[in-house]
Amino acid sequence: MISIQHLNKRFGTVQAVNDLSLEIPAGELFCFLGPNGAGKTTTIKMMTGLLRPDSGTIRIGGFDVQKQPVEAKRIMGYIPDMPFLYEKLTPVEFLKFVAGLYNVAPPDLSGHIESSLRQFGLQEARNALIGELSHGMRQRLLYIATFIHTPKVIFIDEPLIGLDPHSIRMIKNLLRAKVRDGMTILLTTHILALAEDIADRIGIISDGRLIALGKLGDLRTQSGDKGSLEDIFLNLTASPEPLNPSTPMAFEALAK
């Protein structure tokens, strides 16, 4: 469903993504892990067509993102880490707008929206302005909006930021259910427990390179570490100069 071949992207002197190749079949939940600045968001932005790769190709559902952007976007959904919502619209108006944008006209759009709002616990807020909703409510609304055109592929950048435990459980169950229905999901996260919990396969990226790929067991083999995902991750992406708590910091010395 997602096919990436020799992807490269450079920002000035920084090689953000370095010869990345990846195949993700339909109905898989793929988790992209990596330290800050490793190239996860840049890769997602290239997959959604927001950034143009310097070289390499990306195909979503068989459509080349650069050559057939509209066709590719029609079958994908994207939830960024800091999403934009129209604050001066009500949730119902926003959902109808998104449905129009994707040219989705199910026979009973209003009924579909109502049931989705009920399912996500937003029926009380249906007539409030989005600007008046809490962060958790906005996130849930965004999930409804993303699923409204029943995409085949979804990209999610940090799906659980700022959510309470109830919302986290709901989102996790929802994502698993969608994958069971055949949807392909690629998400990035720093919460390693989430990846361990729900991912079918995990990819670890560091300095723009894919350094490990596979199921948890595969990653253990690749890294030679029998521990948890956290141990594997830290082992693979080890910083060259790890912080030593016993070393006094420079400014402590200054203060003395």
Added chain:
Amino acid sequence: MHPLTAIWIKNWNTLCNLRRILQRESIFKTVFILLFAAGMVGGFFMMFLNGFQFLANLGGGGFMITRRLFSLFFLGLGAMLVMSNIITSYSTLFRSRETLFLLTAPLDTRTFVTYKFIESTLLSSWAFFFLMIPFTAAYAWHEKLGLIFALWTVVFSLPFVFLSGALGSLISLAAVRWFPRSRLVWGAAAVILLIFAIRAILQIRPVIQEEATFILNRFLPGLQLATHPLMPNNWTAEGIMALTNGQWLRGGMLWLVLVTNTALLFLLIQEFGRRIFYTAYQQVTGSPKIRRRRDELLGWLDRLLAFLPHDIRGMIMKDIRSFLRDPLQWSQALIFFGLLGLYFSSFRSFHYNEMPPIWRNLVVFLNIFSVSSVICSLAARFVFPQLSLEGHSFWILGLAPTGMRRILLTKFFLAALAMVTISAGLMGLATWMLQAGSALSLISIGLAVAISLSVSALSTGLGALFIDLKQPNPAAIISGFGGTLNLVLSLGMMLGSILPFGLIWHWRVSEGLADSLFIKANLIVGLWVILLSALMVSLPLWLGIRSLKNREY
């Protein structure tokens, strides 16, 4: 449903929610803004009407100017629209958060750019109508024209607005695509060359000119350009007059010329959207995320201020660096003050210094009014919310071994220093170019200093009194009760200081106010301005310091 239809329905829904949005705003603010806008439109109408009457009193020459003034007016408005659309297009196309959302939707870039062009043109055209309505109304009133004149004005103005907007959007798109940051100098050079080339082309005119036209062109710079047959503003002005006078063929032809040119530019916008927008967007978003900077911006200034206590120096440097690294702040200040500076420095080219004293007086006081208005709006926009915008990092200031009094006074002195330097400098330039005389120059500069000090203190003090550390959005901070009160008091202070002096000086030149009475009146009003400024500086600062000291963090 076509995506564009969905977008327009969304915009319509947003408009329908305006009532609810206004309910969340302060009623005081809404009523004040409406009254202020009505007052401004009324004031502009009276000013334009007086201008037309003055020209009519001049006789033949005045009549000729009046006819050409229409073209000149549309030239000015058109240039303003092009300029503002360059900026608005850039922010709506490349910097708006909506762009990211819409670009992940199945929307081709041609449709997206078309929508954004219409949006930015509508956004930047409010000032056009705000000025055009009183001008055309005054003209119609003076010339006793019927309602049909208003209809033709609307019929011509709409394509004119879109034509000017399209030019701005095209420049913006082309500049981002072909002249990215590193090639900015080359871009600026190309634009300057282009302006000279256009100017050279437009100067190819019939050698034989009527003597009156020749003199008029010498007297009013820009008139030649404004009345050039290839200029869209001329098609607009001439077309409105032709249709009003029943010249259907000429008027219809000019309207068609305007509409076809607008349609051509519209097609170009769509083509730019299809061909260059995506690459241009990559130029903006694909540039290095972490730019190489010096370790310390303005390190020399930091060392220069070594004589100041370390906490005050630290706050000053933090605020200056934050200001310089926020293009929104310095670009707005630069645009407003730069345009005023350009305008003031061209007074002698416009022969304003040779005007009769009554007009020179009027120009001087209008200049104080415009400089003070900019000071008020910038203080309301940037100085008032600065304490609130410390936001979650306010604890750094709160825990630092310094007092709230010192923090607030430092912010006040820094704002005041900047405002006083700029406003006094501008007024000095304006009065010098107008050859206004030492007394009037002194009063103008004194007024600029008094208003700058008062407005800085008001914005700083009320910003502390109505501090909202939870609100990260500056627009929301300034649209609350505190922000509105600050704007109202600042404008009140401005009018309360300028109007009394303006009236005295107007009576002096129009009614011949006696010397002794004139001097006494100046002294009394001077004392009033000093007292008013003292109150406006001390009271808000005292209230702000008291509020900050009693506050829990």
